[in-house]
Structure formats: C-alpha cells, structure tokens
Amino acid sequence: MSRLSSTNLAVSALAASLAAPLRVGLIGFGCVGQGLYDILRQRPGFGAEIRRIAVKNPGKPRSLPVEAFSFQADELLHDPELDVLVEVIDDAREAFRLVSTALRQGRRVVTANKAMVAQHLPELIALEREFGGTLLYEAAVCGSIPVIRTLDAYFGQEPLRSVSGIVNGSSNYVLTRMGQDASEYAVALVEAQQQGFAETDPTLDMAAFDPRSKAVILAAHAYGALLQPEQVLNLGIENVSATDIAYAAVAGQKIKVVAGLYLLPDQQLTVLVTPQLVDPTSPLYAVDDEFNGVVIEAEFAGPQFLRGRGAGGHPTGSAVLADLAALRANQRYAYAKLAQPELTYTTDLEIEIYLRTDDELLLDQLGFTDITEEADEDGYIVGFVPLDALIQHRDRLRTAGAFIARTGNVRPATHATEVLEAASAV
Ligand SMILES: NC(=O)c1ccc[n+]([C@@H]2O[C@H](COP(=O)([O-])OP(=O)(O)OC[C@H]3O[C@@H](n4cnc5c(N)ncnc54)[C@H](OP(=O)(O)O)[C@@H]3O)[C@@H](O)[C@H]2O)c1
Incomplete structure (x- = not known):
C-alpha cells in the first residue's frame, strides 16, 4: 500500500x-x-x-x-x-x-x-x-472555569509564581451577603441554603475542606506536587462575624476564602486555604456571590485571571461536556510538571493573620512572633504566627470560636523581617 x-x-x-x-x-x-x-x-x-x-x-x-x-x-x-x-x-x-x-x-x-x-x-x-x-x-475544580486544562496544557512548561483563587462558591456567597447586608454568618448561611448555594450540611464548604481538595488538585497540575490534603492548612468561615467584615471594610478590603499556591525562593512551594483580607487592586475582590475566580501569575505570561460559575448543574455539566470532547479527541492530562525537578513543600513559614478570639490559651498556643496591631476591646490581634502552629491547632481554632484571616504577608520562619513577594500577591 x-x-x-x-x-x-x-x-x-x-x-x-x-x-x-x-x-x-x-x-x-x-x-x-x-x-x-x-x-x-x-x-x-x-x-x-x-x-x-x-x-x-x-x-x-x-x-x-x-x-x-x-x-x-x-x-x-x-x-x-x-x-x-x-x-x-x-x-x-x-x-x-x-x-x-x-x-x-x-x-x-x-x-x-x-x-x-x-x-x-x-x-x-x-x-x-x-x-x-x-x-x-x-x-x-471551579465548575465551568477551564483552570485544570489551562494549567496542565497551556502552562505545562512555564514556571508559575502563584495560583490563587476563590474556588468555593458557597462560602463566597455567604461572605458576599454578610458584606452587603451587614448580616451575621448564621443568617447569611440560611439564605445561601435557601438559594441552593449551600448544602444542608455546610461543613465541607464552610470549614474549607472542599477548597482544600481543589488546591491539592491544582498543585499537581501547576507545580507537579502530589500533596495529601492534610498537609495543607484549611481555615474556614464558620466563626466569621459582622465585626470581622467591618474590620476589613474600614481598610477598604473584603474577606474572601482564598486557596493560595505560592512558589517561594529555593524551589519551595507552600499551599494555604484560609480567609484572606483582599484589596480592591486584586481581581479576586470583585468575585462575588457564588462565582469563582483564579489568578495565575506566570513567569513569562504575567498575570492572568479566570472567572466564572463554579457550581450548578449546567456550569458543571459544561465542564463534563468539555471533558467528553477532549476524550473524543484522545486528549489526556500531560502532568508535565510531575516530570520536572521536584519542588520542596514547606510549612516552615510565618503568616501574618488577623485573629479574633477571647481565648487567651489559644494566643499562647499560636505563639505570635511579632504583633502589628492589637485592639483589646474588640478582641482582635494582628501579627505573624508560625504556619505550623496554625496547622497544629486548626481544629481547636474551629471549636474555640476563633476567626482568622490572612493579611497576605508571608515570610520565612527564620528571617523575621523579609516578606516573600510571591506569597504576598493575591
Ligand atoms: N453540584 C455541583 O454544583 C457540583 C459542582 C462541582 C462538582 N460537583 C461534584 O459532582 C458530584 C455530584 O454532585 P451532585 O451535586 O450532582 O450530587 P447530588 O445532586 O447529590 O446527586 C448524587 C447522585 O449520585 C447518585 N448516587 C449516589 N451514590 C450512588 C451509587 N453508589 N451508585 C449510583 N448512583 C449513586 C444519587 O442517586 P439517587 O438519585 O438515587 O440519590 C444521585 O443521583 C460530587 O462529587 C460533587 O462534589 C458538584
């Protein structure tokens, strides 16, 4: 022939x-x-x-x-x-x-x-x-937003400084309602449930287990890191109050649950899933209601922003449809970064947090290394704490009714004043 x-x-x-x-x-x-x-x-x-x-x-x-x-x-x-x-x-x-x-x-x-x-x-x-x-x-991950194929295929060969996103629509809806109506968490949660944006048992979404799973999947495609979910800090919003939302608003910020994956010096990677104080300069600031959004900071391409519906029958069905089309064309994930030199996953960092609690023991356990702001009458404190302490005490933070939001500043545990730029970007 x-x-x-x-x-x-x-x-x-x-x-x-x-x-x-x-x-x-x-x-x-x-x-x-x-x-x-x-x-x-x-x-x-x-x-x-x-x-x-x-x-x-x-x-x-x-x-x-x-x-x-x-x-x-x-x-x-x-x-x-x-x-x-x-x-x-x-x-x-x-x-x-x-x-x-x-x-x-x-x-x-x-x-x-x-x-x-x-x-x-x-x-x-x-x-x-x-x-x-x-x-x-x-x-x-993120329903209809094509983030996995973007990271896997388009950015398969390009180093990424960070990938940070609002990847859980339920908690974002609750935080948006609280910001707009000055309502308390329980009221906003009931509204989210009535609108079909939150489950009857909201734990997976509100305690940030769901966004943590998504962050782990993103880490594989963005950095070639295969992490176990337990390795990643997840702090949720079950204890957020109108006081916290007002604290952010005074500084012109919003509280958002951000899944952040950050490439640090010396080929180190860290992943954090926590509430975060977000500035209007960040594209994530305007991602409201049940929407999701992801910012990819790429070495050569620069910043990119994807926004869309992260849940619901049709948006999620749309993502499955795209996968069916990909299968028909014999496409598969390349996982290109799994084959590249391995990054080291680190939690040996200090994270600047806003913490509201009346539990003195908790303050001792977290071991603040630096306090930047303290307001006794409102029961909050802002300062740097070791990330490992947050991971160790995350369950107690939940049960003690404490609320934490990251400011966005992260620094190595051993260099007390040097803020790491990649991890400070949202
Ligand atoms: N909902 C969203 O917006 C969304 C977005 C992204 C990802 N997801 C993911 O998509 C998946 C489905 O979510 P969903 O919201 O569609 O769930 P759902 O509305 O609760 O529906 C679950 C379906 O699975 C069926 N099912 C459960 N166990 C089964 C078994 N052993 N064998 C056969 N069928 C079984 C149920 O059967 P019955 O009808 O008989 O109860 C039901 O039809 C979950 O993994 C979820 O995390 C959901």
Whole structure:
C-alpha cells in the first residue's frame, strides 16, 4: 500500500471515530448528572449519547421513567458497549471504587469528585499509566472555569509564581451577603441554603475542606506536587462575624476564602486555604456571590485571571461536556510538571493573620512572633504566627470560636523581617 493511501485510511478512521457518537454511561443523576443530560439533549449534534444511567435509590421520584435507570452502578462498569463512564455521585469512597475499577479496565472516565481525586491522585495517575485508560476531572475544580486544562496544557512548561483563587462558591456567597447586608454568618448561611448555594450540611464548604481538595488538585497540575490534603492548612468561615467584615471594610478590603499556591525562593512551594483580607487592586475582590475566580501569575505570561460559575448543574455539566470532547479527541492530562525537578513543600513559614478570639490559651498556643496591631476591646490581634502552629491547632481554632484571616504577608520562619513577594500577591 502506498504511503498516501495508508495516510488516507488513517484519516478516514479518525473521521469515523469522531463521527461515531460517544456512548456514555452516566453514574449519578443529581445536580451534575441531570445538568449533563440536559446539555446533551440541547446539543444533539455534539456526538455523545447517554446510553445508560445508574442511580442509588429505587424509590426516588425522577424526571425520567424508572426504566431509564439501573440501580447497580457495577452493571455499567461491566458493559462493553459503553465508550466512556461519567462518575458524578456524591459518595467519595464509592466514587473511588468505581473510578479505580474502570481505570483498571483501561476505560475512559470523567469524574467531578474533587474529594476523591485529591485523596487518591497518585494512585489514579498510576492506574491510568499502567492500564492505558484516561481520567479527566475539569468539573472537580471551579465548575465551568477551564483552570485544570489551562494549567496542565497551556502552562505545562512555564514556571508559575502563584495560583490563587476563590474556588468555593458557597462560602463566597455567604461572605458576599454578610458584606452587603451587614448580616451575621448564621443568617447569611440560611439564605445561601435557601438559594441552593449551600448544602444542608455546610461543613465541607464552610470549614474549607472542599477548597482544600481543589488546591491539592491544582498543585499537581501547576507545580507537579502530589500533596495529601492534610498537609495543607484549611481555615474556614464558620466563626466569621459582622465585626470581622467591618474590620476589613474600614481598610477598604473584603474577606474572601482564598486557596493560595505560592512558589517561594529555593524551589519551595507552600499551599494555604484560609480567609484572606483582599484589596480592591486584586481581581479576586470583585468575585462575588457564588462565582469563582483564579489568578495565575506566570513567569513569562504575567498575570492572568479566570472567572466564572463554579457550581450548578449546567456550569458543571459544561465542564463534563468539555471533558467528553477532549476524550473524543484522545486528549489526556500531560502532568508535565510531575516530570520536572521536584519542588520542596514547606510549612516552615510565618503568616501574618488577623485573629479574633477571647481565648487567651489559644494566643499562647499560636505563639505570635511579632504583633502589628492589637485592639483589646474588640478582641482582635494582628501579627505573624508560625504556619505550623496554625496547622497544629486548626481544629481547636474551629471549636474555640476563633476567626482568622490572612493579611497576605508571608515570610520565612527564620528571617523575621523579609516578606516573600510571591506569597504576598493575591
Ligand atoms: N453540584 C455541583 O454544583 C457540583 C459542582 C462541582 C462538582 N460537583 C461534584 O459532582 C458530584 C455530584 O454532585 P451532585 O451535586 O450532582 O450530587 P447530588 O445532586 O447529590 O446527586 C448524587 C447522585 O449520585 C447518585 N448516587 C449516589 N451514590 C450512588 C451509587 N453508589 N451508585 C449510583 N448512583 C449513586 C444519587 O442517586 P439517587 O438519585 O438515587 O440519590 C444521585 O443521583 C460530587 O462529587 C460533587 O462534589 C458538584
């Protein structure tokens, strides 16, 4: 066969594979699963059809006839007619069982489960490489914002000074309401729940476990760092009060929960997920309500800002749709930075914080090394504390009713006055 005709054959095979509709097995038909179903119905020309849907509870009222569902997700795992599995269930442990089994079969899989991906990323990458399958998870971080593929593909070869973002829409909605209405946390939380922007059990979002999972995923793509979630400080907003919001407002700032990944001197990396006092000069200042936003500070490209909807059926379904399109084009994550010289993850830093507490013992335990502002009557103090002390006492900070916001200043634990620029940028 001539070289030309074999090329033509290859092109026809590619065209045929692109033309054949992707046969999708959908596991989970809640907010995200229904969102994807709806999007694909509105886009019949996209070239994917949902062949089977698995859910959990047989008795639950549905928007489709009961015959449309399987109540055993494993049936989809064993169906050779399915080209892709989309896993969008709300159970991280079961999600890992399903996704890892599918990867062992060399399958193509899309998931939205950030807790599962953050907890098991090294193992998932190893399974993908060993068995030749593909796992994509754009929906797991910032919903519709294409941040993972931006970091993985576009910035795969470029050093990044920092990646910092508002990656949890629920807590951002609560903080926005508190800022606009001068309301207390409990009132704003109920409103967020009524609007469908917060879960009935808000702990994962409000105590910053959810944004921590997202930060861990971002660290893999932005810096090639495979971190365990427990290594990353997560402080939430369950104890925030109108006093704290007013403190920020006096200085013209807003409090936002910022997931910050910072490249420090000597190829060191640190990751922090905490409330932060944000200036109007930061693009994150204007990211309000349930929106998400991410600032990428790249070595050569300079700063870039992505903003969009981080949750909801259609925005998250949009991210799954983009992953399906990527799978159809045989794309996978490059994880280019995993192959580059390793960074050292450090927590040997001092962080400047605003702390409001009436717990004297806590002040001793945190061990302020430098106090920049103290207001006894309002019960707050501003100063530098060792990051390791915050990590060690994070549970007690929560139960003691203390509220902490970073000012944005970070310095090495041993050089008491030198502020690290990369980590001070929002
Ligand atoms: N909601 C968002 O905006 C959003 C955004 C980004 C990422 N995510 C992630 O996307 C995933 C799904 O979230 P969601 O909000 O769509 O959840 P959801 O509304 O609570 O729906 C969960 C779905 O999973 C099904 N399910 C649970 N366990 C199952 C099992 N063992 N086998 C088969 N089906 C099972 C449930 O079945 P029943 O219908 O029978 O109960 C339900 O249909 C989560 O990992 C979440 O973190 C969500």
